[in-house]
Amino acid sequence: MNIILLGPPGAGKGTQARFLCDERDMIQLSTGDMLREAKDSGTEMGKVVAAVMDRGDLVTDEIVIGLIREKLQGNKKGGFIFDGFPRTLAQADALGDLLAEQDEKLDHVIELQVDDDVLVKRIVNRAEEARAAGQTVRADDNEESLRVRLMAYYKQTSPLIGYYHAKGSLTSIDGLGTMDDVKADIAKVLDA
Numbered sequence: 308m309n310i311i312l313l314g315p316p317g318a319g320k321g322t323q324a325r326f327l328c329d330e331r332d333m334i335q336l337s338t339g340d341m342l343r344e345a346k347d348s349g350t351e352m353g354k355v356v357a358a359v360m361d362r363g364d365l366v367t368d369e370i371v372i373g374l375i376r377e378k379l380q381g382n383k384k385g386g387f388i389f390d391g392f393p394r395t396l397a398q399a400d401a402l403g404d405l406l407a408e409q410d411e412k413l414d415h416v417i418e419l420q421v422d423d424d425v426l427v428k429r430i431v432n433r434a435e436e437a438r439a440a441g442q443t444v445r446a447d448d449n450e451e452s453l454r455v456r457l458m459a460y461y462k463q464t465s466p467l468i469g470y471y472h473a474k475g476s477l478t479s480i481d482g483l484g485t486m487d488d489v490k491a492d493i494a495k496v497l498d499a
């Protein structure tokens with residue numbers, strides 16, 4: 308089973324993706340994690356994307372599609388969870404083509420719905436928790452970058468809701484409940 312978790316920054320996509328990996332042997336493909344890794348290890352690509360990411364803007368379709376293409380050729384285990392990808396209509400089209408090349412398809416697109424003020428609080432908390440635990444705080448977890456990230460979501464990513472609705476693969480669930488509530492709602496969709 309291959310699924311997309313769709314939603315703005317702070318909606319809980321990463322948390323839910325990790326649950327699905329543990330419990331269903333699925334593979335989380337987070338382009339954000341892949342890009343942060345490239346940035347931290349200082350690869351050429353990492354250097355190119357660093358400033359864009361810190362600002363909160365999207366990196367080019369070409370870069371993220373390349374990252375995903377590579378991963379789709381590897382082990383598929385219980386299927387892929389796309390987390391933070393696709394974020395543009397061009398990425399969505401490319402994903403459809405890449406899956407088709409592998410004789411795979413998209414089974415569900417699950418939209419996590421949350422209010423903007425909750426997102427801001429969650430992201431501020433995430434930064435505070437990381438700071439308290441002596442971990443590095445994401446360079447884009449600050450109010451200014453968050454505003455840019457939210458705008459990028461509404462402008463470039465939210466059209467995917469209509470796109471996947473039209474394709475008949477979209478289910479929207481309430482992302483405001485507890486982690487366990489959201490997890491149960493996702494399980495209902497996947498087990499239906």
Ligand code: AMP
Nearest residue numbers: 338339360363364365366371391392394
């Ligand atoms: P995330 O961890 O998903 O919030 O992503 C962090 C940052 O990485 C985003 O703000 C973008 O700069 C970049 N990024 C991650 N995924 C994508 C994507 N699919 N397309 C473009 N940029 C992305």
